[in-house]
Amino acid sequence: MDVLDLARTQFAVTGSLHFLFVVLTLGLAPLVAIMHTRHAMTGKPAHERMTRFWGQIYVINYALGIVTGLVMEFQFGMSWSGLSHYAGDVFGAPLAIETLGAFFLESTFLGLWIFGWHRLPRWLHLACIWLVTLTAYASAFWIMVANSFLQNPAGAVERGDHLVLTDFGALVTNPMLTMALPHVLGAGLWTGGFVVMGASAYHLFRRTADRESFTGSLRLGVVAAFAGSLVTVGFGYAQFGPVSLFQPDKFNGTPLAGIGLGFMILIGQLLQVLIMFVLLPTVYWLPRWRWAHPILMLITPLPFLAAIFGWLAREVGRQPWLVHGRLTVADAMSPGLTKGMITLSFVGFVGVLGLLAVVDYLLIVRTVRRGPAAVTLGADGPADSTERAHALSL
Amino acid sequence: MDILWTGVFALLLIGYFALEGSGIGVGMLLPALGGTQPDRDRVVAAMAPFVLANEVWLVAVAGVLFGVFPSIEGEVLSGLYPLVVTLLVSWILRDAGLWFRRRLDGHAWRAGWDWMICLGSYGLALSWGMALVAMAGGLSGSPIGLPGLGGGLVVAAAFAFHGWTFLSWRLPGQVTGASRAGGALLASAGVAALPVAVLLAALAPWLLEHIAPSGTLNVLSVMILPFAPLMLGAQVWVWRTFGPRRAADRVPSFF
Incomplete structure (x- = not known):
């Protein structure tokens, strides 16, 4: 592989890893917020246990979302400085808005939520997780604005040797964005729903404690996955319109883009039929059908796979362009980048992040298996009401 | 507008050193101050809510660098390439240590991640010091050298x-044996x-020279400035909630 291939592979691997964790973050955030709302309204210890249990899974998953995102953010300048030179005045704006107006708040409020257990007033603590959800969605919006600009450079004109932002409205209403954003958010909800469904199925199958809670969460997972799948599939097909307009050869140019699209549709369509015609109509009885639970566990990873295939189709189908029709990937590569440099960072980033990703998934599986009783999110110790009284009295 | 956004960039970078400098310093001191596992748990619990x-x-610095100084962003990050790699890998290891250390119960698991926190914190401090020296030298020549190492040690000492x-301040009279008021913490933040x-x-004149055109800055102002009170308010809330007055260290919290 030459320098360009290595730099591209590095970005593709960190980007794929990033999205594997982000897609679950996007989907789990609203579900944890819903559970926390139920806990805040009823005050039932069982609801607190479940909120902390799913919140703990959310938090373990979030760790890898952060570190892979960091590497992506810095990689733009390290490997692709041609992009910031040519299109930075336009492409940089949504990225800056995302970090300041969305992620900055998301991270701060997540810290308050994690460590605020048994410390913050009930409704303010609840507000934190809803703000985390809201800002996570805002993050997704701005990142998709930036990505859609690469697919179709709307709102900008070329002046001299670089692009200038002339129409911010056009940038945020890019036709390559409007159909793709709900598609991505729907995929997140679908993935989150499947994880909640699969983990609940595990506990019901093993006949562990908290049977009632996991019955409820399995149903919540199926309903969330149903809503997510409708949005994802609907806005998936809706994208063929803008794609045929702006990138007519997107899925014919390289075999990988076509393969990605094909497998994504295959997985998505099969799962959607299963959810709509089997899981949703039987959702009342499903928690009692022990024979069905291993199947639910087995299909849990499929939305992750479909999400990666989807991004392969969108991004590989953009090649050889970085900014479609304007700047090629090869021209955007940093001028001084040598094979030694990219090899060093490739080993550092891809090696470390890949290893941590495996560890992270093993930890999530282990947290799921140990169940709500073992969760120590935020404050240590059992999550019961006596503990709270104890903590507040100190 | 140019001065405002240069100021925002400077505020964010200075704020990072003043705030996160303490977390990096605590990580560096972790083996020295935490002889036993419960000691290290207390040290980590003291810093974790702020991380x-x-x-x-x-x-935010990286985002603003891209949005406000796009022509500098590529130059700086590719000019400091090896340092950016060590900075990011150190950051990743430090964060992984914080997030993972309590996920398994084994002694070796937790002690191992505690070492990662320490190692990552040293890596962050040294990389930053070397990067500052390289920036001061105008990015000419190799970013790694003897003057850079000196800068790294200075930053590491300030963070420690x-x-x-x-x-x-957070655990008065406990881990360090000393007690410091909020004023002393502000002063040490200034040092960091x-x-x-x-x-x-x-570098201010150089930054102002390379700032994005006013069209881009206007968009950023309209989209970001309304959120500024919320951003600052949330930060203040963190420090008020998890400060020593709440006696919260009696209920240690972790990721």
Whole structure:
């Protein structure tokens, strides 16, 4: 592989890893917020246990979302400085808005939520997780604005040797964005729903404690996955319109883009039929059908796979362009980048992040298996009401 | 508008050093101050509630660098290439240590991640010091060298001092054996941020020269400034909630 291939592979691997964790973050955030709302309204210890249990899974998953995102953010300048030179005045704006107006708040409020257990007033603590959800969605919006600009450079004109932002409205209403954003958010909800469904199925199958809670969460997972799948599939097909307009050869140019699209549709369509015609109509009885639970566990990873295939189709189908029709990937590569440099960072980033990703998934599986009783999110110790009284009295 | 956004960039970078400098310093001191596992747990529990709110300042720095100084962004990050790699890998290891250390119960597991926190914190401090020296030298020549190493040691010492003061403020009379008031913590934050503040003052004309056009800056102002009170308010809320007055250290919290 030459320098360009290595730099591209590095970005593709960190980007794929990033999205594997982000897609679950996007989907789990609203579900944890819903559970926390139920806990805040009823005050039932069982609801607190479940909120902390799913919140703990959310938090373990979030760790890898952060570190892979960091590497992506810095990689733009390290490997692709041609992009910031040519299109930075336009492409940089949504990225800056995302970090300041969305992620900055998301991270701060997540810290308050994690460590605020048994410390913050009930409704303010609840507000934190809803703000985390809201800002996570805002993050997704701005990142998709930036990505859609690469697919179709709307709102900008070329002046001299670089692009200038002339129409911010056009940038945020890019036709390559409007159909793709709900598609991505729907995929997140679908993935989150499947994880909640699969983990609940595990506990019901093993006949562990908290049977009632996991019955409820399995149903919540199926309903969330149903809503997510409708949005994802609907806005998936809706994208063929803008794609045929702006990138007519997107899925014919390289075999990988076509393969990605094909497998994504295959997985998505099969799962959607299963959810709509089997899981949703039987959702009342499903928690009692022990024979069905291993199947639910087995299909849990499929939305992750479909999400990666989807991004392969969108991004590989953009090649050889970085900014479609304007700047090629090869021209955007940093001028001084040598094979030694990219090899060093490739080993550092891809090696470390890949290893941590495996560890992270093993930890999530282990947290799921140990169940709500073992969760120590935020404050240590059992999550019961006596503990709270104890903590507040100190 | 140019001065406003240069100021925002400077505020974010100085804020990162002043705030996260304490977390990095605590990480460096972790083996020295935490002889036993319960000691290290207490040290980590003291800093953990602040980490997410602190490190996000650097994420914001990178975002503003891209949005406000696009022509500088590529030059700086590719000019400092090996240092950016060590900085990011150190950051990743430090964060992984914080997030993972309590996920398994084994002694070796937790002690191992504690070493990762320490190693990552040293890596962060040294990389930053070397990066500041390389920036001061105008990115000419190799970013790694003897003067850079000297800069790294200075930043590491400043962070260690800031971390030590933070622990004396957060857990008075416990881990460090000393007690420090909020004023002393502010002063040590000033020490931690001084190197980068000096550098930014020297680089200000160069930054202003390379700022994005007014069309881009206007968009950023309209989209970001309305959120500024919420951003600052949330940060203040973190420090009020998890400060020593709430006696919260009696209920240690972790990721």
